[in-house]
Amino acid sequence: MAERAAPGGAGPEAAAPLPAGPQAPELSREEKLQLRKEKKQQKKKKRSEKGPAAEPPELGTPSDPGQPRGAHPKSLPTLADGPNDGEKPAGGKSKAELRAERRAKQEAERAQKQAKKAELSQAATAAKPRLTPTEPQSVVKRLPEHVQVDDPAAQRKLAKKLERQQVPLRQDYGTKVNLFSHLHQYSRKKPLTQQMSIPSTVIHPAVVRLGLQYSQGIINGSNARCIALLEVFKQLIRDYSTPPNEELSRDLVAKLKPHISFLNQCRPLSASMGNAIKFLKKEISCLPDTLREEEAKEKLQDTIDKYLREKILLAAEAISRSAFEKINDNDVILVYGCSSLVNRTLCDAHVKKGRAFRVIVVDSRPRLEGRETLRRLVRKGIHCTYVMINAISYVLPEVSKVLLGAHALLANGSVMSRVGTSQIALVSKAYNVPVLVCCETYKFCERVQTDSFVSNELDDPDDLIVLRKGQAQLGGWAENKSLRLLNLVYDVTPPDLVDLVITDLGMIPCTSVPVVLRVKNVDQ
């Protein structure tokens, strides 16, 4: 009912610029768009003529308070134009007139709200032509570049962006397995510094050093990488000086971008690093303009310190304490790979609290990180057994629980961790052994992934070549056209295989991860 009244209401409302008012429903979409464009231009023209003074009355006051805007795409500019023309002869303002205008505006807004409610109950067909031209972006999500390696257009865009920032582009190495051809694969023997000048002017030398250490694998593990990144950012901020006529809050973010691209080219950023960067960018852009440069820099360094202390170091302490409740005497705990959190938990439980338990360290090629875990645990005096991952079904009958570390926790509750973790979780489930994952909240990520293919990291395939008695069996893999080597870094464990996630907020089931994310967003 309300809709039918609209054409009638709009018609007499419209002034000269609205020729086809009553016939609006019969017009095709293109003509409607055209008419809308004309109206917008006229509105702009009129606005420039009248100046800002005329705007308040322009916004409100339809003579028909019950006029819905829904049925007509055109009724919106109609609303603006109609009272616009009517007000033309109004001229000067007096207090009473202003009050009248304000009252009229409020009434109009109330009317609009009602109209909106009525509009919502309509079919979507009327709303669609209005929505789609104005908001196409909310429907299409942009994919990040690092999963679009086989799309030449995306790579060209990336190359242009890197050229603009004067960061060299790292070349991919070797033929990739088809299923993973959308990911980058770099070689450790061709570092990025090959293409850069030695005294680095564009990129801060500390960042170059960090990038080299990432790409050569000296700094490994998501906590270590994030801590190193934050320390380097602190140094960057210390060495930064605002150029004249620039705002620190805007310029510093712009200066950080090439450095982040450089680190990304050295090794794809981890989820923990991504969250830290987001936090830092937000902090910088929220700096008040009144601060002097030194104060602002100090404040930034303090916030970075606070983030590091709270989210990483104290969180590790909290997790260690919570996890301690789950470790009982005479337990046999299975761990996989090298996770700084899990190591710390076990060492604290043994050294500080004196629990008696045994650990089985599971390791896998090519990284053999379990050896490092073994060294650290044995050093503290914990009884350890060392097996390779193909032996887990033999040792699981005597294991009481499995403690795993995580690289990131995704929004649907999946755990992204070192490749092999999902296998351990699966076999543990088959043997009814509880699986506990330790992860700090700053590694929670808003991505959703159900498989390990979409977004992963390909490591140097030459790592798989092993030398036995001076002979490298896979040494000539590049010449063999039908042979491809795959060295995956991460895999995704589905949430139903994980029994408990131990975070610094407490022990939560896997399905509560989106809740934590929501709470975190509200907090910030």
Place this chain on the structure above:
Amino acid sequence: AGGGSRMTDLTSSIPKPLLPVGNRPLLWYPLNLLERAGFEEVIVITRKEIQKMLNLDTKMKLDFVCISDNMDMGTADSLRHIHQKIKTDVLVLSCDLITDVDLYKVVDLFRTHDATLSMLMKKTHEPTEAVPGQKGKKKPVEQRDFIGVDDTGKRLLFMANEADLDEEVVIKRSILQKHPRMHIRTGLMDAHLYCLKKYVVDFLVENRTITSLRSELIPRLVRKQFSSPTPLQQGLDNKEEDQKKKEQASLDIYSFIKEDNSLLKPAPDNSCWNDHRGDMNETLHEGKVRCYVHIMKEGLCYRVNTLGLYIEANRQVPKLLLNLGLEEPLVHGSAQITDRGMVGSDSIIGSSTQVGEKTSIKHSIIGSMCTIKDKVKITNCIIMNSVTIEEGCCLQGSVICHNAVIEKGADIKDCLIGSDQRLETKGK
């Protein structure tokens, strides 16, 4: 971190930085290497007169620091001389280095492992050709260097010169405990290219007894990797002893290593990288001093400090110049050569040189403004600027310096002829 670089000067009969190699002054080669690597500022330490004679066209900013003629400075002394100019980590080069190494490899080692020292070495082979001017003399056994590297070939564990050892090579047990597998090599040549941290320069400034980088500082640093810092004396009663001990302690390099703002402290604790396996120690054995070496297997690397090496370098230089992709052709445009076909493909001929008819030039380097008359045969020679060679000469394997005149019919083989010499006709 990048810094400038620095070149040193050693005395020789002809001022060494100006010695022409491939018709370019010797100094040009290291400067070209630095320019290709992207350096923009270079500090050149040399003698006064050389600066005036140098005429290089480089885009880099060259900062000449002159030391007077009578002081005989070693490399370490020169570093001490300019230590105020050095504010960051520094790359030290010698002026007689000709190489086409990728500098980034040496610097990457330095950066990745946060090393105290990173240097360059090359596998050498024995020179086979006879060296002119030394014929008939049996060359004494060269002073060998024993270099010990670890399994990966990057970490420098041991360095000793044969002259310092009596009869046996002595290796400390602590080295073997931490690195059970060590490869000792003798066929390596030190390229005298060092990447040093700033605190090493500070240490040099304080410690005046060290004069040479190569023979004193580097071995000391390599040894320090495995020795612990001397503990500071606690006792208060014996003041004298205390004083002495303190002085010793202050000369220990560990006191110069500043803790770098705990930059790398928490990260290695969490990182699961370890440089060795099979023992209980932390990564890198918690050693603060670390020395790394990059060993070149292929490519050119010459240090022109003996005559033999000078000749060898001259022979390889045409290849190097071709690889560098310079626009200048090997045979200079203004050279007047009547019979082009007789000039070998890897000979370099300088500007304004006149070559007569029926002369054959093979594998030789001829400087600028030379006059070579007809019917001369030149093979494997290095001829410097403004030399006049009359007709009918036959030169083989010789080095002829500036302004020499060789009369008609001379037959010269494996000789070294100094500057401004004049050889009679039909001399041998």
